[in-house]
Amino acid sequence: MTELSPSDIAKDAAAAAAVRLVENGMRLGLGTGSTAAFMVRRLAAFVKEDGLQLRCAATSKATADLAESLGMKVETLDDIGWLDLTIDGADELDPDLNLIKGGGAALLREKIVASASDRMVVMADGSKVVETLGAFHLPVEVIPFGWQTTKQLIDRMLTLMDLDGRPILQRKRDDAPLLTDEGNYILDLSLEAIPxxxxxxxALNAIPGVVENGLFIGLCDLAIIGKPDGEVVELRPEGAEE
Incomplete structure (x- = not known):
């Protein structure tokens, strides 16, 4: 077995703590990304050992494929309807538990699933906790038609918000435009800080051609932060009940 890096130990610890929130009979949203992959593996073992009956919706084809390869059944969100809990990762989270997500290009499905849940729990290692969002690029999903016009409109909007001069790059894979599960493009905004x-x-979602952006505002109820020693800490929005 490959020895885990300190970062992976932290991610796995957060995933293990998040899985302990899962109860028999839950309708569950499964996130996407490296930390979510630890969670899916932990959850699959939990289901097998305890015989849990769950209804799971995945936020990406990659997550669905992983869950099914581990013996879990994945349904569509439309078949399940409303979810009790979504467990996902984050690329950044601030003290109010606002998030940047989309490093794995699944932000659209992730936001739909999170919005269709009673609770959203985020897992992360300590490097993802920041005072101000924006050091991580902000992904924006746009339709391919007229995407360069959409990019220009985003650039104009950023200028009006005193965020001008920041690069906007089309995300690529193997020198070709990366396509999301919905067949769209991703534009990455290097903003440095988002006040x-x-x-x-x-403002982004008001621009024609923008499908969704990677800012998750007011959706996360609890963040579980893993540490390299395997311990975890829990963060909640200010004023939230434990």
Whole structure:
């Protein structure tokens, strides 16, 4: 067995703690990304050992394929309807538990699934906790038609918000445009800092051609932060009940 890096130990610890929130009979959203992969493996073992009956919806084809390869059944969100809990990772989270997500290009499905859940729990290692969002690039999913016009409109909007001069790059894979599970493109905004994430999110989604952006505002109820020693700490939005 390959020895885990300190970062992976932290991710696995957060995943293990998150899986302990799962109860028999739950309708569960499965996130996407490296930490979510640890969670899916932990969950599959939990289901097998305890015989849990769950209804699971995945936020990406990659997550669905992993879960099914481990013996779990994955259904569509439309078949399940509303979810009790979604467990996912994050690329950044701030003290209010606002998030940047989309490093794995699944932000659209991730936001739909999180919005269709009673609770969203995020797992992360300590490097993802920041005072101000924006050091990680902000992914924006856009339709391929007229995407360069959409990019220009985003650039103009950023100028109006005093965020001008930041690079906007089309995400690629093997020198070709990366396609999301919905067949769209991803534009990555290198903003450095986002002082008003809710305002920026609304402005981005008002632009024709933008499908969704990677700012998750007010969706996360609990963040479980793993440490390299295997311990975890829990973070909640200010004023939230434990």
């Amino acid at each position: 008003e994430p809710a305002r920026l999110s609304a």
